[in-house]
Amino acid sequence: MRMIKDMKKKFRLNMLGLVETKKHVVTRFDVSRFWGNDSFGWEYVESDGASGGLLLMWDEMSFRMNNCYKGERWLCVEGIILKNNFNCAFFLIYGAHTREEKLVVWEELSYTAGLCQVPCCFMGDFNEIAHVEERKGNVNLSISAEEFKNWIQDMHLVDLPLNDRKFTWFRGRSCSRIDRVLVSLEWVEEFPEIRLRGGPRGLSDYCPMIVEDTSLRWGPRPFRNLDSWFTHEGFLRMVKEEWRGLGNIQFTEKLKALTAPLGRWHRDKFGDMDKKSLKFEEEIKKIDNMASNGVYDGTVEARRKALVTCCKKWYVRKELYWKQMSRSRLAKDMDKNTRYFHNVASTRRRNNRIDALVINEKLVRNQARIKIAIREFYKKLYYQEEAPIVGFRDGLVNIIDTEDAVALEVLPSTEEIKDAVWDCESSRAPGSDGYNMNFIKK
Template sequence: MRSSVIEMKLKVLSWNVRGLYEKDKRLAVRSLLRNVRADVICLQETKMEVLGGDVVREIWGGRFVEWSYLPTVGTAGGVLLCWDNSVVVKKDEEVGERGSFLGELGDVAHQWCEPWCVGGDLNMVRWSVEKMGNTRVNRSMWAFSAFTDELNLVDLPLQGGNFTWSNGHHMSRIDRFLVTSGWEEHFSEVVQSCLPRPVSDHWPILLDSGGVRSGPTPFWFKNMWLHSEGFLERVRRWWSTYIVSGTPSCMLAQKLKLLKTYLKLWNKETFSQVEVLKAEVVDILQSLDAQEVSSGLLGVDVAKKEAAK
């Protein structure tokens, strides 16, 4: 996909999620995306043959979204690409043929003269240190490194971890972003980082173009509110107490603004402990991931990690 990007601090997220068919997993992905506030996300291994707008909106959560996807082949594969259409404008789209990834990437490099990036589960490593327990540089590593150098691609250091995949016994860095030198010049503060993984055996990776996004924090309606006893009656009661004036559309906007303020305050008073617990779970997962990388996990630690997820 080729895109035009408005001048801003762009965030791109890539993650091999190992399936999106389970609702709990989709909610975990949505929670992560809310925290990251990425402008473009690429989810691999969706394992869904049909992927519609209902699933996209459940994951994305916001209004400004467009998407494209590749269905699974058999029971494997599947890619979902979503972007904030108030930030990124799609110019064209092309689906490559199955074959050599590096060969196809080389074709892209010769067609595009503007800054670009590529990211995802590339299923290959560049250096021996990117595969735990490995000390030899094999032919595929040489080929990958030579190709990267030939195209003058920048392999940004990975912050927040050394590996992006683990099955509990083996670890490697097979997920990454590569950017052109033009991208690095345009986004001079760009960094690549590894995020906590609430689900999947892959860590999400984030390409952050730097800086803090300006503007107000968006308001999110939380589905859990609907399960709170008396919620709808509480909203009706609040709504009936708002006294505003002006045109019908102006009055509606004012009442919605008041309702948003009430909901934020009520949410803080009612569910603040939930946010604390979520933060604690993320801390536990990060701690166990770090332990897995440094010394491995015992049986009790594996059980603790599954319980936290």
């Protein structure tokens, strides 16, 4: 109980699940001792004698329960996250031990998720691995593990990566990752910065799983030009005016100076594309309601056509944006589904993030120290030592003839430079300056 209160104080828990409570009855007094105040809701599954038992608690100021479903080894609470009015369902699971019992649990969870018809979050002790490396000394997956893996794929769930540790259960020399959190694609779309990490194990065989939705900023956001900008009628005109105003300075310095006006222009014209497209959708809906009530003339029809045209523009811009963010080759072969690009980009960002780093045989999570360590590592890696001066007369380099020497010193022509630039793929990832080849070609 002491550890639970410390975790609640440190991580500001909105929901807390306990697995294997070993309690046949859970009272409000019991939950209040765990939670620390009276603003809570809870549901539980009783234990079977001295084994099992589930308890799910939540802050009633953050989550409102609508329905509750229970099984022998799982507990489901369906409701609304009040902060963003997000309908969802939380499942707390204590996995079975035999293959036959596990199949029953997977089937019950699938059926209950179908009843809820909302994005789901499955968390707890699944008592099964999904990959070979998740159990120490394991060389292949058992049949039940393959069935668990197939269940995850059939349910279209995202297995949140655990970045700060490899295993979650320890007993003697045995180590496994049998505790995990699985979420629907809609969940990742709603909370793109969601991440999973392990808490302190203490005297327990298990590590607590901590799910956080954090939009941490690891420093200033780097500049990146967007291909969707070119769909705006006034973009190129604005760039030309800003470019002339920068005068005759070096080309790379001009590009660097251009990032500030481009950022301001983006915020004014492209800030929050979702709200802009939603605004046009609402206006179109109003006109549709007018038509349903018999109010429809030439003026109304012309306005609807104009709104549809504007709405289409924002759909195209959002699609270009997520296609560029995903940088996925599959984009050419799949239907243009914004959710797909959103999930690919979010997953890449989550997987590329460095939450912890081993420095001098110590695990460090402080972001400032991690940045310094990475910078120093590459400074040493690319440090150039003094090399002896080697001349042509030392016999290491053959002297070329005059014609080849002159050809090497000739500056490339404008046509050659343009051909080289236009030969590059436009949608490739931008360089350190934030500009991709599409911007340069324009």
